[in-house]
């Protein structure tokens with residue numbers, strides 16, 4: 108397992124960062140390495156984002172020494188969305204097949220979690236988000252069939268997209284984790300525009316379905332002091348509670364959002380006008 112820990116950043120400090128420092132603190136470049144689990148722990152709400160890519164082997168989610176837990180989910184909950192070939196997750200012996208873009212919530216106190224690919228030539232890419240939890244809720248698979256789906260934006264404003272609310276309150280029970288997937292329609296490139304902040308929740312964006320030779324420009328920072336981070340396919344970016352978070356691609360793409368914090372209210376956002384951005 109590859110594990111990295113990052114401390115939280117004050118907005119006044121982030122405003123002074125150059126390209127490299129901004130990327131070192133907020134961008135997560137490598138999530139998928141063959142037969143490995145790669146995790147980044149951020150002290151923003153003690154959220155963990157990462158990836159599991161089993162190819163030949165079955166991978167086990169092992170306890171992280173730095174977190175002093177007997178097993179990984181002793182005090183945590185976990186959300187999984189598969190962004191690769193078909194894969195199998197087991198949670199305390201129960202087997203769940205996850206196809207492309209299917210999700211699984213794994214409840215606190217699940218002692219054993221394993222990841223496996225159905226076809227090593229087309230390995231699964233399990234995108235993982237985890238947050239501290241204080242209650243046990245049932246492990247449950249969620250697909251677009253059970254998701255809460257909302258269509259937003261328009262082609263005219265380059266932001267026509269479908270928000271698939273997968274692991275959110277109302278669809279399943281979670282402690283503080285909320286996860287979903289936003290798919291941009293062909294020709295649309297802007298996500299989360301008009302934008303928002305939510306000081307009560309941090310968020311992580313993970314971009315995928317970015318065509319070869321294309322990229323996504325992610326915007327962060329306080330709305331009146333923005334910075335950008337150029338991102339490639341299958342990379343993630345940490346958005347602290349004070350930060351706006353939106354992206355524009357050189358083509359359409361899909362991204363997964365994951366959040367944790369004070370509440371489970373997806374609509375608890377402080378919106379700002381596009382013309383207020385600086």
Ligand SMILES: O=C[C@H](O)[C@@H](O)CC(=O)C(=O)O
Nearest residue numbers: 268270289298299300310364
């Ligand atoms: O707090 C919610 C998150 O930022 C995303 O769900 C927003 C999003 O997917 C979009 O508007 O494109």
Ligand SMILES: [Zn+2]
Nearest residue numbers: 303305310352
């Ligand atoms: Zn948000």
